[in-house]
Amino acid sequence: MVARKSLKGDHCPSARALDVIGDWWSLMIVRDAFDGMTRFSEFQKSLGIARNILAERLRALVEHGILVAVPATPGGTRQEYRLTAMGKDLFPVMVALRQFGERHLFAPQEPRSRLIDRADGQPVRLDITAQDGRAVGPDDTVIVKVPEAE
Amino acid sequence: MVARKSLKGDHCPSARALDVIGDWWSLMIVRDAFDGMTRFSEFQKSLGIARNILAERLRALVEHGILVAVPATPGGTRQEYRLTAMGKDLFPVMVALRQFGERHLFAPQEPRSRLIDRADGQPVRLDITAQDGRAVGPDDTVIVKVPEAE
DNA sequence: TGCCATAAGTTTCATCATGAAACCAAAATC
DNA sequence: GATTTTGGTTTCATGATGAAACTTATGGCA
Numbered sequence: 001m002v003a004r005k006s007l008k009g010d011h012c013p014s015a016r017a018l019d020v021i022g023d024w025w026s027l028m029i030v031r032d033a034f035d036g037m038t039r040f041s042e043f044q045k046s047l048g049i050a051r052n053i054l055a056e057r058l059r060a061l062v063e064h065g066i067l068v069a070v071p072a073t074p075g076g077t078r079q080e081y082r083l084t085a086m087g088k089d090l091f092p093v094m095v096a097l098r099q100f101g102e103r104h105l106f107a108p109q110e111p112r113s114r115l116i117d118r119a120d121g122q123p124v125r126l127d128i129t130a131q132d133g134r135a136v137g138p139d140d141t142v143i144v145k146v147p148e149a150e
Numbered sequence: 151m152v153a154r155k156s157l158k159g160d161h162c163p164s165a166r167a168l169d170v171i172g173d174w175w176s177l178m179i180v181r182d183a184f185d186g187m188t189r190f191s192e193f194q195k196s197l198g199i200a201r202n203i204l205a206e207r208l209r210a211l212v213e214h215g216i217l218v219a220v221p222a223t224p225g226g227t228r229q230e231y232r233l234t235a236m237g238k239d240l241f242p243v244m245v246a247l248r249q250f251g252e253r254h255l256f257a258p259q260e261p262r263s264r265l266i267d268r269a270d271g272q273p274v275r276l277d278i279t280a281q282d283g284r285a286v287g288p289d290d291t292v293i294v295k296v297p298e299a300e
Numbered sequence: 301t302g303c304c305a306t307a308a309g310t311t312t313c314a315t316c317a318t319g320a321a322a323c324c325a326a327a328a329t330c
Numbered sequence: 331g332a333t334t335t336t337g338g339t340t341t342c343a344t345g346a347t348g349a350a351a352c353t354t355a356t357g358g359c360a
Contacts, residue, residue, distance in 0.1 A: 012263045013251030014181050014244055020255065024172055031164050035293050040337050050319040055338060065254075077326065078337065083288075086254050091288040092246035094164055095278055100243060101163030104215075104236050105170065111296045113162045117280040124286050128245055129275050130267040136274050138233075138241040143185050146261045190308050200348040205309055227355065228308065 011146040020064045021090065025049055025057050027097070030066065030083070030090055038080040039072070066090070095126050161296040170214045171240065175199055175207050177247070180216065180233070180240055188230040189222070216240070245276050 007019040021027050025047065032046050044054050058081055061067040066087040069079040083090075098115055106112050117124055130136050157169040171177050175197065182196050194204050208231055211217040216237040219229040233240075248265055256262050267274055280286050 011261060012181070012248075013256065014248040015178065015251070016255040017247040017251035018174070018177055022174055022177065024168070024174070027168055027172065028165065031162070034288055041335085044337090050321095051338065052320095052340080053318060056317095072336095073327085088288050089250055089253060092276055092278055093243065093250060096242040096246040097167040098162075098164045100239055101165070101167035103239060105166040106163065111161060113296055114294045115291055116294060117286055118290050118292055119284075120280060120282070122281045124291060125277075125279050125281065126242055127275075127277050127279065128242055129277065130270060131272045131275065132270070134269075136267055138184055138238050140268050141265055141274060142268055144264045144266055146263050191306085194308090200350095201309065202311080202349095203347060206346095222307095223356085 017093075021061075021066065021093075023057070025053065026061060026066075027090075027093075029054075029057055029061060030087065031094055033067065033081065033083050033087065034091070034094060038082055040079070040081075043081075061087075092126070095124065099126055167243075171211075171216065171243075173207070175203065176211060176216075177240075177243075179204075179207055179211065180237065181244055183217065183231065183233050183237065184241070184244060188232055190229070190231075193231075211237075242276070245274065249276055 007015040010016055010019070021030065028047055028049075029043055032043055037043055037046060040054065040058070043049070043058075044051060047054070049057075058067065058069070062069050062081070065084055067081045068084050069081055072078040072080045095115065102112060115124060116122060128136055130140075157165040160166055160169070171180065178197055178199075179193055182193055187193055187196060190204065190208070193199070193208075194201060197204070199207075208217065208219070212219050212231070215234055217231045218234050219231055222228040222230045245265065252262060265274060266272060278286055280290075
């Protein structure tokens with residue numbers, strides 16, 4: 001990947017988001033973090049990622065404020081990686097990805113992991129609505145661009 | 151990127167989704183497709199992506215059923231790339247990414263492109279709720295894994 | 301009809317990110 | 331105190347990526 005062009009300056013919020021977590025492993029790490037993993041070795045084993053790459057990605061995620069590294073034992077050098085509030089705000093992204101996967105990438109009866117509400121054990125819903133509550137889809141919306149600055 | 155391990159067989163729907171659209175460019179292409187782009191050169195100019203990579207990504211997206219290639223003119227060889235129904239189901243992913251970006255990656259008054267409802271011109275909402283309508287966050291849910299098969 | 305510009309790729313080649321494996325230091329365990 | 335585990339870093343080979351040149355087909359247009 002030759003020096004990926006940073007999209008930090010892009011006016012599109014999706015692009016900037018991808019700039020931060022759009023790389024292949026980052027979202028998988030975040031997924032595992034949502035699933036309760038905190039330690040280097042947990043991520044490594046779960047993902048089968050190369051150690052150097054994992055180290056690099058964790059560093060980037062911490063830098064971006066998605067994860068915090070806190071000493072696992074007071075005074076120790078080993079870290080626990082935990083989602084920050086910002087990191088937890090990726091929850092909708094994970095849910096959306098999951099629902100897409102469920103809908104299109106599994107055979108009807110194929111076993112899959114499930115995301116359920118702790119309270120009632122039922123799957124959660126994701127709705128995109130207008131201010132008045134109407135459900136909206138891609139054809140009901142427009143993207144208003146930022147006028148090209150000079 | 152040495153022969154990325156395919157996650158086709160993973161039991162996690164998010165992982166499979168990332169296997170299909172988790173690569174860096176694919177979601178950017180899909181974003182532009184949601185924005186109405188259809189032609190090779192449009193994507194190329196918009197993204198600044200290398201032509202060979204764009205060609206490869208478009209092929210993969212078509213293969214996965216996210217896009218369809220239809221002849222731009224009857225009998226012609228030039229293609230238009232359009233989102234399939236499956237592709238449009240990525241809408242929530244795009245909205246979730248966008249909202250994350252808006253919330254965390256822009257300065258307060260910084261200009262940004264906006265996604266608005268055609269009908270009322272207002273931004274859309276994204277809600278994750280339990281079956282009974284309660285809003286649920288990451289700490290209200292659990293992931294139930296598929297028992298490790300032997 | 302013939303000419304030029306553009307669209308849509310493909311090919312070639314250099315480079316950088318990635319993955320594998322070895323290495324290493326600090327903690328934890330025995 | 332020795333051994334193992336954890337959490338990395340270093341080294342090196344490979345292959346995905348990007349840039350640019352090349353190719354073919356299409357669209358304009360005079």
